[in-house]
Amino acid sequence: MKKITFIGAGSTIFAKNVLGDCLLTEALNGFEFALYDIDPKRLQESQLMLENLRDRYNPSVAINSYDDRKLALQNAGYVINAIQVGGYKPSTVIDFEIPKRYGLRQTIADTVGIGGIFRSLRTIPVLFDIAKDMEEMCPDAWFLNYTNPMATLTGAMLRYTNIKTIGLCHSVQVCTKDLFKALGMEHDGIEERIAGINHMAWLLEVKKDGTDLYPEIKRRAKEKQKTKHHDMVRFELMDKFGYYVTESSEHNAEYHPYFIKRNYPELISELQIPLDEYPRRCVKQIENWEKMRDDIVNNKNLTHERSKEYGSRIIEAMETNEPFTFGGNVLNTGLITNLPSKAVVEVTCVADRKKITPCFAGELPEQLAALNRTNINTQLMTIEAAVTRKKEAVYQAAMLDPHTSAELSMKDIISMCDDLFAAHGDWLPEYK
């Protein structure tokens, strides 16, 4: 029996999306879906939810929960990863509150920045453990990583384990849809080309029947930017650097030194920058889950429509050899010529018989490569820190973060890192 293992299956909504899609994928009939999570209660909820969907859509699939990760992984062909180490409490709260004492504000903190760095530092060791289990139990399996920070985690897996890994996000799929919707433009039939790094990939080309749509997009965006809206940071980046970027304004606000600036507090309201957005979302998600749990977990009539997630489609392509193209996160093996080779880049990839082939994207416009490099700098240093367990490397990753280094002195950055080490405690391995 072929097998898909889902690590972090306690994220019930996400498990529904990805495994729900798999249940609707004929090529995966007869598969086992092995669920694993360190939270038995959430694991059980996902089990029940998936059983409801399985009974409705695909009785051929076996849904099994495991409390032993190795057994969950045994002979898996595909491993989907959606863990979140340390969760909202205590970890996310720490990632936000301690920097706040130094005057360093954040919005999402799941990619780069001081929050993204420490999120990587507590997650990479767990991934390396999973990789060790996989090397023993399913060495040939594909590891589909959905956990953020995408570039650092995927880079660590690709460079320091033997596990075939692809990093998957959902910003590429919705980039132009959301943009066109916000600008009241017709999206059908558009041709797009996107490349860069995760959460900062660039809409390099956007056309319809060969006509460049950027002039019209920029005209409407300039108009829309005269009134407050939810995507002002990205419109500002497009205005100043010429291209639209894949991940949201609240994310990108903290990837650059331009937006969250103590000396320019007015930018927060001018550009509608939602400080502490991710903690707010966590609280809301927890509240919502309480309300909707029953309707998801114990609902025999639970329905599902195939989502925009890449996961099921990649597995389908690998099973059927029907090629599927998607925006994947891979090592920059010359794919983007003016970005470092150790960087993880987000480029078009093709999945087919048991393999993923990344496509050459060539050279980014220089200003876009430069913006990507500022984030790659801290990402590569974060991976080095996680691998070497040196505090000095963590300090350097933080001092190389564009937002952190713009706002704080080196002394404050180091002191903040030490406070974060102390507060995160055993959620982090020992650093020297």
Add this chain to the structure above:
Amino acid sequence: MKKITFIGAGSTIFAKNVLGDCLLTEALNGFEFALYDIDPKRLQESQLMLENLRDRYNPSVAINSYDDRKLALQNAGYVINAIQVGGYKPSTVIDFEIPKRYGLRQTIADTVGIGGIFRSLRTIPVLFDIAKDMEEMCPDAWFLNYTNPMATLTGAMLRYTNIKTIGLCHSVQVCTKDLFKALGMEHDGIEERIAGINHMAWLLEVKKDGTDLYPEIKRRAKEKQKTKHHDMVRFELMDKFGYYVTESSEHNAEYHPYFIKRNYPELISELQIPLDEYPRRCVKQIENWEKMRDDIVNNKNLTHERSKEYGSRIIEAMETNEPFTFGGNVLNTGLITNLPSKAVVEVTCVADRKKITPCFAGELPEQLAALNRTNINTQLMTIEAAVTRKKEAVYQAAMLDPHTSAELSMKDIISMCDDLFAAHGDWLPEYK
């Protein structure tokens, strides 16, 4: 008669250094030294000075001043460039005073930063004109560039003209000498390896008889850092990022977001950062020149000892085929594997029969490559701006500068650039 042409020969002291060295170089006997400068008075002073040296040291050499640059270049084998477009007044004063209105302070402003950007923008067009003349009058000549900003000017010549170009500085030669002197350590017999970008190249290895000297260097540096001294920024960078950097503390203070920070004014005195240092030096140099002019220009007994400049030694190596190794600025043709290929890097080069061969330096430690990338970002964008003559590209170069973007908002950066365009007037070509 073989010929060396010196463009910007009105810098009498520098002309004395480089051409004085050439007069002491036997392999260059019988050469013509062709002098050219847009300032006839300073040109004449250099002519007189060099005639005094020539009469004393090498009567075989012809010293001729030209008021026609093409004739000066005709059939030259080597062209030494030491121009400074716009001089102290008006240009350097503008480069410092206008940013000051926005609260953006600088120290030297001749490499990156808003001052370095505008210095490049006014100098690159002049270099392209020189290159056009050279393509007509001496297409096979070697162009030895001493003018700053080194990486942008050398990069522009290498990427946008057909002229064989090498960028030359003097920080590599003195890097360890000065460091050891400051730390009271014996310099004789040390083995060193330096690579990076101009003014931010790294002392990657420093040994004696195979013993790594860094531990002792760092021990003494930590001690010395307890009291104020002139090199505190570099010692701070070494302490935080692990390696000593080639160019001075006053230079490096403005290449990073760590040191000149409105929110941390105490760093200026703590780290002895000499704001407005370069204008101060210009004023002093002008005063000194008045005092020493006569002793240099009209002194029949003027003496000269070969300086540490690379110029005469490179020409000697090319004439004699006796290899000479030096720190040269060249395009990064895979020389430093984790820096962009369009970057100009400073690596060991070998000069011999009519050619310069850059040496492979491999991978920089990640934190050092990251710091270099932050400066390469603004350098590459500055070259693009100079070539395209687009204001948008100038704004992007400034917004990508680590110090400028840490301190100012995008709006202020753009407004500052517009003020600089207005103030520099005709010293800049037209930008759209």
